[in-house]
Each structure stands twice: as structure tokens, then as C-alpha cells.
Amino acid sequence: MSQKSTSCQYIFSDVQQPNLPLxxxxxxxxxxxxxxxxxxxxxxxxxxxxxxxxxxxxxxxxxxxxxxxxxxxxxxxxxxxxxxxxxxxxxxxxxxxxxxxxMKLVSQGFDDLNQYAKVWDNVASQLPNTDLDRKRNKTQDVLAKLRIDHLAQKRVADLSGGEKQRVAICRALINDxxxxxxxxxxxxxxxxxxxxxxxxxxxxxxxxxxxxxxxxxxxxxxxxxxxxxxxxxxxxxxxxxxxxxxxxxxxxxxxxRLLAKSNVLTADQASDLGIESDGLVSIHQEAIQFKEVENGRFWVKESRFRGMFTEIILGNDKLDLHVVQFPAKTIKKNTRIDILVSSVHYFESKS
CATH class of the missing domain: 3.40.50.300 (P-loop containing nucleotide triphosphate hydrolases)
Structure with a gap:
């Protein structure tokens, strides 16, 4: 790793504060x-x-x-x-x-890469020529770690997006x-x-x-x-x-919603599922099961085939619930069902 940096050479009035995260x-x-x-x-x-x-x-x-x-x-x-x-x-x-x-920053656009130079030259150019053996060995090592040593003599312009990303990361890591x-x-x-x-x-x-x-x-x-x-x-x-x-x-x-595509329900909507709450609740898609019932209070609104699983939207006039069904099965729209919820997360009430 590089030598530990301070801001003293740039911000002369700064005083180090101890016991902080990195x-x-x-x-x-x-x-x-x-x-x-x-x-x-x-x-x-x-x-x-x-x-x-x-x-x-x-x-x-x-x-x-x-x-x-x-x-x-x-x-x-x-x-x-x-x-x-x-x-x-x-x-x-x-x-x-x-x-x-x-620190080193790898941005989205590969702006730092020379598109018409070889992969090896893009990475090796970050090191000085004062020790050529070290420069060669270090470049080979970092290319191998990112598994692109076989691309060393290819032009960056001829690479896929994923390969360019690996080159950009190699350039960032070459100076530790x-x-x-x-x-x-x-x-x-x-x-x-x-x-x-x-x-x-x-x-x-x-x-x-x-x-x-x-x-x-x-x-x-x-x-x-x-x-x-x-x-x-x-x-x-x-x-x-x-x-x-x-x-x-x-x-x-x-x-x-962001991490789990969870169903977030109001207290009123939750009560329709037999869940008592003073505020919002979330129910993960994988925590919902259902079974066909002739006179069920809920019904299938939509069914979307996603390969290994089926995404199903079910509910009633008051709510829509997104459910993951694995393994994927076919179920007809408007099929009457009952809903079973295995786990609920309760958010603290803001009142």
C-alpha cells in the first residue's frame, strides 16, 4: 500500500482528529x-x-x-x-x-484509457521507468490478478466493456x-x-x-x-x-423497496391481510404464499414469467402484492386465492 497520506502539505491549519473511521x-x-x-x-x-x-x-x-x-x-x-x-x-x-x-477513482466512462494503445501500455504507463524489471513484473502481476494477462497485446478499442473495466481497475491498482x-x-x-x-x-x-x-x-x-x-x-x-x-x-x-422489491403496505392495507400495525409494514416477495380457493378474498391480477421463477401480482381492490413463485408455474389471471404471509417487518411509527 502507499504511504499514509495527510493533508498537512495542502491544508496547513489542519489538525488530525483521532479515533475516527478510515x-x-x-x-x-x-x-x-x-x-x-x-x-x-x-x-x-x-x-x-x-x-x-x-x-x-x-x-x-x-x-x-x-x-x-x-x-x-x-x-x-x-x-x-x-x-x-x-x-x-x-x-x-x-x-x-x-x-x-x-485513493484512486475508476469512473464509468473509461476516460483515462488510451483507446488505441495496448492493454499492457495502458497499465504500465502508470509506473516510472526508473526500475524496468519492477515495472514489467508489477504490470504482469496486476494483469494476472484481474485475469486479463492474455489481453496484454490487444488494443483497448478492441475490447468489450467488461474487459475495458478490468483494464481501468488495473490502472488504478498498479500503484497500490x-x-x-x-x-x-x-x-x-x-x-x-x-x-x-x-x-x-x-x-x-x-x-x-x-x-x-x-x-x-x-x-x-x-x-x-x-x-x-x-x-x-x-x-x-x-x-x-x-x-x-x-x-x-x-x-x-x-x-x-430498493434492496428487496418489498411490498410496503399501510396499516389499513395490512389489516386486510390480518396483520395489525400502527404504521407501515413491509413484506418480502418470497415471504408470501397463496393457494387456490374457490371463494377466496383475493385474486391473481397478473403473472409474468421470469425464467426460473414467476412474478405474480395478486391482491384485491385495496392492494397489490408482488410475489415470487419458485419454481415457475402457470396460473390463470383472476384465479381466486387465499394469501399466507410467513414474515412481516414493522417500521417505527413517525407519530
């Missing part, structure tokens, strides 16, 4: 001025631990990519501060070339950063190869102690590989914690 945000906001002022990040607090994979997840426009830029120092906080190892993260006003020295930041890293990776890339990144974290912070809108990605989740909506952090906890015990209905 990356710590306190009351952080970011505002974009234009025809209309946009609050992209709104007074958020967060902590990112060392040697872990942290995922920032949310819908488009939630502020997740802006938060990543704040962590790296590409954006200036309007309020609050971001600290790395207890030191302020320098921003554009502090550095001629923005971006924290201990302490933190790797990735903005939607799997967007251009085919589903068939996504798992392999996720496993490679997880293995690098285990082998080196690298800290990874990634932005995603896809729950399948983050639930599979993240150690910690930060859930954003409209510039706010609405939930954060262990992925399993947030999946089964979210604090916010938005988290339930």
Missing part, C-alpha cells in the same frame, strides 16, 4: 448552483472502515456519485467535512491536481492505492462475467487490505459483495449498516 464524513453537504440550486448531498454523516467493501446505493439522482466525489476530493463540501485517517480531504481549492493521494473508488463499476459488464469480476475484487481486498468504496443502483451487486451499505435518497442517507440487516430489518421503507 474515511469519516460529518454534516456533509454539496450544492450545485445553476438556473436552479440543487442540493446533491444534504447534511450526511458516515464512516467507512478500512479493509472493507462499502457500497453506496440509491436510485438515479440520489446523490451517491456526488458523495463519492466528495470522498475523493473532486467536490467541495458546502457544509461539514470529509476526513481520511483523521485528516481533512483536500479539494480543488487546496490542490492543483484534485484527488486524494492515497489504499482506497479504490468505483462509480457503477459493473454497468458495462455482461451478467455472465459480473460474478467473476466481483469475486476478483473481493479476493484483492482479502489479499491486500485494500478499502473499496463503490457506487451502484443494483441491489444484486451490493448484496453479493459489500460488507457495509450506505443507502441514499434525495441527497440524504436514509439507512446504513450490514447488508443482511438492511435487507431483513430496514429502517426506511425506501430501503425495503
Amino acid at each position: 474515511i469519516n464524513g460529518k454534516d456533509v453537504s454539496c450544492i450545485f448552483d445553476g438556473n436552479q440550486q440543487v442540493v446533491a448531498v444534504n447534511h450526511v454523516n458516515f464512516g467507512i472502515e478500512e479493509g472493507k467493501i462499502t457500497a453506496i446505493i440509491g436510485e438515479s439522482g440520489s446523490g451517491k456519485s456526488t458523495l463519492l466525489r466528495l470522498i475523493y476530493g473532486l467536490a467541495e463540501p458546502a457544509t461539514g467535512e470529509v476526513r481520511y485517517r483523521g485528516w481533512l480531504v483536500p479539494t480543488r481549492k487546496d490542490k492543483l491536481i484534485p484527488g486524494h493521494d492515497a 492505492p489504499e482506497v479504490l473508488l468505483m462509480d457503477e463499476p459493473f454497468n458495462q459488464v455482461d451478467a455472465a462475467f459480473r460474478d467473476d469480476l466481483q469475486q476478483d475484487i473481493q479476493q484483492i481486498v482479502l489479499d491486500t487490505g485494500l478499502t473499496v468504496v463503490l457506487v451502484s443502483h443494483d441491489p444484486a451487486e451490493v448484496l453479493a459483495m459489500a460488507d457495509y451499505l450506505v443507502v441514499m435518497k434525495n441527497g440524504h442517507i436514509v439507512d446504513q449498516g450490514d447488508p443482511t440487516d438492511l435487507y431483513y430489518r430496514p429502517q426506511n421503507p425506501y430501503t425495503a
